[in-house]
Amino acid sequence: MMKKHGGVAAAAAAAGKVKAELEDVGKAAGGAGAAVVALSPLSETLWRDKAAAEFLGDVSARLAWRDLTVTVVLSTGDTQDVLQGLTGYAEPGTITALMGPSGSGKSTLLDALAGRLAANAFLDGTVLLNGRKANLSFGAAAYVTQDDNLIGTLTVRETISYSARLRLPDKMPMEEKRALVDGTIVEMGLQDCADTVVGNWHLRGISGGEKRRVSIALEILMRPRLLFLDEPTSGLDSASAFFVTQTLRGLARDGRTVIASIHQPSSEVFELFDRLYLLSGGRTVYFGQASEACEFFAQAGFPCPPMRNPSDHFLRCINADFDKVKATLKGSMKTRFERSDDPLDRIMTSEAIRSLITYYQHSQYYFTAQQKVNEMARVKGTVLDAGGSQASFGMQAFTLTKRSFINMSRDFGYYWLRLIIYIVVTVCIGTIYLNVGTRYSSILARGACASFVFGFVTFMSIGGFPSFVEDMKVFQRERLNGHYGVLAFVVSNTLSAMPFLILITFISGTLCYFMVRLHPGFVHYLFFVLCLYASVTVVESLMMAIASVIPNFLMGIIIGAGIQVTSIHPNCMPNLIHRSQPLFAVMQCSQTKIKF
Ligand SMILES: Nc1ncnc2c1ncn2[C@@H]1O[C@H](COP(=O)(O)OP(=O)(O)OP(=O)(O)O)[C@@H](O)[C@H]1O
Numbered sequence: 001m002m003k004k005h006g007g008v009a010a011a012a013a014a015a016g017k018v019k020a021e022l023e024d025v026g027k028a029a030g031g032a033g034a035a036v037v038a039l040s041p042l043s044e045t046l047w048r049d050k051a052a053a054e055f056l057g058d059v060s061a062r063l064a065w066r067d068l069t070v071t072v073v074l075s076t077g078d079t080q081d082v083l084q085g086l087t088g089y090a091e092p093g094t095i096t097a098l099m100g101p102s103g104s105g106k107s108t109l110l111d112a113l114a115g116r117l118a119a120n121a122f123l124d125g126t127v128l129l130n131g132r133k134a135n136l137s138f139g140a141a142a143y144v145t146q147d148d149n150l151i152g153t154l155t156v157r158e159t160i161s162y163s164a165r166l167r168l169p170d171k172m173p174m175e176e177k178r179a180l181v182d183g184t185i186v187e188m189g190l191q192d193c194a195d196t197v198v199g200n201w202h203l204r205g206i207s208g209g210e211k212r213r214v215s216i217a218l219e220i221l222m223r224p225r226l227l228f229l230d231e232p233t234s235g236l237d238s239a240s241a242f243f244v245t246q247t248l249r250g251l252a253r254d255g256r257t258v259i260a261s262i263h264q265p266s267s268e269v270f271e272l273f274d275r276l277y278l279l280s281g282g283r284t285v286y287f288g289q290a291s292e293a294c295e296f297f298a299q300a301g302f303p304c305p306p307m308r309n310p311s312d313h314f315l316r317c318i319n320a321d322f323d324k325v326k327a328t329l330k331g332s333m334k335t336r337f338e339r340s341d342d343p344l345d346r347i348m349t350s351e352a353i354r355s356l357i358t359y360y361q362h363s364q365y366y367f368t369a370q371q372k373v374n375e376m377a378r379v380k381g382t383v384l385d386a387g388g389s390q391a392s393f394g395m396q397a398f399t400l401t402k403r404s405f406i407n408m409s410r411d412f413g414y415y416w417l418r419l420i421i422y423i424v425v426t427v428c429i430g431t432i433y434l435n436v437g438t439r440y441s442s443i444l445a446r447g448a449c450a451s452f453v454f455g456f457v458t459f460m461s462i463g464g465f466p467s468f469v470e471d472m473k474v475f476q477r478e479r480l481n482g483h484y485g486v487l488a489f490v491v492s493n494t495l496s497a498m499p500f501l502i503l504i505t506f507i508s509g510t511l512c513y514f515m516v517r518l519h520p521g522f523v524h525y526l527f528f529v530l531c532l533y534a535s536v537t538v539v540e541s542l543m544m545a546i547a548s549v550i551p552n553f554l555m556g557i558i559i560g561a562g563i564q565v566t567s568i569h570p571n572c573m574p575n576l577i578h579r580s581q582p583l584f585a586v587m588q589c590s591q592t593k594i595k596f
Pocket residue numbers: 072073074082100101102103104105106107108109118120121263
């Protein structure tokens with residue numbers, strides 16, 4: 001409790017500092033719309049390095065979209081227009097809120113702008129970044145997703161440091177990287193929990209609000225000019241939501257363009273936004289200054305009643321589900337609605353939505369937005385290249401290997417738990433076949449013992465699947481944001497897992513080998529253990545491949561087990577006879593060459 005309050009207080013202090021700065025900036029810029037703010041010294045250094053130029057031009061991001069339509073192809077083969085003819089813009093120095101009821105298309109709009117639409121979604125219309133057709137995929141813009149996919153065993157500082165090393169140029173001195181990490185920690189108000197682990201199923205870690213701030217910190221590390229956030233405040237209490245949003249506003253005032261989708265913000269949070277994009281059923285209800293939205297609703301005939309949170313009122317006006325709520329009301333509740341002065345209570349919400357959309361399309365707000373987008377399309381600004389990693393492949397592979405090794409060694413469920421189970425299982429098998437020796441009559445017993453050991457040890461690799469799924473989630477987030485590529489991940493995972501797999505197979509293999517008293521001789525022992533290691537490595541790779549395709553614990557384990565049993569597992573009945581033949585042949589040769 002104390003820690004949480006401490007974190008919030010620190011965030012408040014950091015946010016307070018940012019607020020003081022941004023008030024100055026806001027005054028200088030004369031309002032949100034006009035704010036084009038100079039970069040902070042840190043941002044400037046990074047961007048100068050990136051552009052390899054002494055003098056930097058305007059590197060701010062002006063994003064505009066015109067007549068944006070997104071159509072998805074459903075599994076039935078039908079198509080659905082998720083977004084219909086949206087026009088809007090986002091300027092540097094401002095923070096824009098995308099608001100609307102659930103299913104109105106907020107995430108789809110963010111995805112369309114960030115170039116991350118699903119394979120079955122098709123975009124029509126124009127997205128312009130600095131007046132040029134935008135190509136924002138793989139790291140050109142930072143995108144903070146709804147889920148905090150972080151490595152639970154690392155501390156906040158470690159998480160941000162590894163991310164810095166993965167992306168900052170190799171030639172940047174360590175002290176500078178450390179300063180950047182520390183600066184980001186302070187900027188996000190994470191000082192109090194900097195040395196606390198993020199947390200996972202067995203480690204109690206930081207709070208939900210702190211996790212959100214860590215996710216944002218990872219994305220702002222490279223000082224991107226354009227920042228997308230999908231519901232950055234979901235699941236947070238109102239104080240944490242306020243501090244997160246205030247931090248985002250501070251980031252915007254550093255010259256960045258920030259666009260965030262948001263659900264039902266409190267009035268304090270709502271006031272922090274410069275612009276508001278209201279969506280309902282994939283269509284624009286309102287786009288303009290957040291502070292002018294109340295006036296728009298009043299002009300359209302739906303004034304916000306006194307004592308009601310404006311954002312609640314907007315969402316109440318445009319959420320067609322309220323029609324269903326009204327239809328279920330009975331008795332005095334129904335009468336109260338019918339007698340109410342609120343115009344919204346006297347008409348269907350779907351009617352209110354239609355009227356608001358029509359009103360907006362004929363309003364000054366719409367024409368101003370169109371005009372501004374046309375203006376932004378005419379001015380060709382700096383081409384913002386991919387903002388992904390600037391580190392070399394070697395540095396990425398080294399950092400990922402180290403990070404993954406630390407995670408594996410700290411996560412009890414990754415390998416340690418399996419090691420204990422392997423020891424118990426091999427001791428059990430060892431006691432069953434204790435001292436069977438190398439007699440001719442014990443060939444079958446040795447064959448069965450080898451089948452048991454190989455079968456159990458490889459099959460138990462399924463136990464690592466939940467950890468693989470967590471790894472894949474982190475990888476997918478980092479890859480989509482351009483932190484590193486597939487090859488660096490594969491190389492690092494193979495290298496970091498190697499010591500654990502060697503430990504597991506050597507301990508299990510050694511126990512079994514010497515309890516059963518298989519053929520003496522170091523070469524025979526090594527051959528046995530290396531075969532075990534190779535088998536486990538193959539199954540681990542298989543499970544990792546399944547985790548990348550099916551990121552669901554239950555389905556992945558079922559499919560992994562199915563594949564193993566039918567194609568790898570030596571005890572599988574259809575394969576048993578077929579696979580046993582070479583094994584028994586090997587056993588029979590045991591008197592001469594290869595001996596288990
Ligand atoms: N790739 C897709 N395939 C099928 N339907 C989709 C796809 N993307 C979006 N949709 C549909 O489009 C609608 C809008 O989805 P979206 O996730 O953008 O809404 P949202 O406003 O972000 O909702 P929430 O606030 O609940 O997250 C939903 O009905 C959703 O089912």
